[in-house]
Amino acid sequence: MPSLNFDVAALGPLVADGVGGVLLLGSGAAPVDLAARLGALDRVAPGGVAPLAMADEEGGGVQRLAGVVAPFAW
Secondary structure, eight states: OOOOTTOGGGGHHHHHTTOOEEEEOOSSOOOTTHHHHHHHHHHHSGGGOOOEEEEOOOBTTBOTTBTTBOOOOO
């Protein structure tokens, strides 16, 4: 799947079709409303089973969730 750079809305059709997990990768800071965006995915998931959402957050130089979670050292 191509990088969607936190475009969670683009994942809606995939989740509605039954995709059980998403991995968030991005080259910029995550949107401050990321939790609400992920909540929208929960609402389209079949059977009310929310997808597992993951992010590659390593701290230090890789801070993909800057602005959403507090920074931490490597």
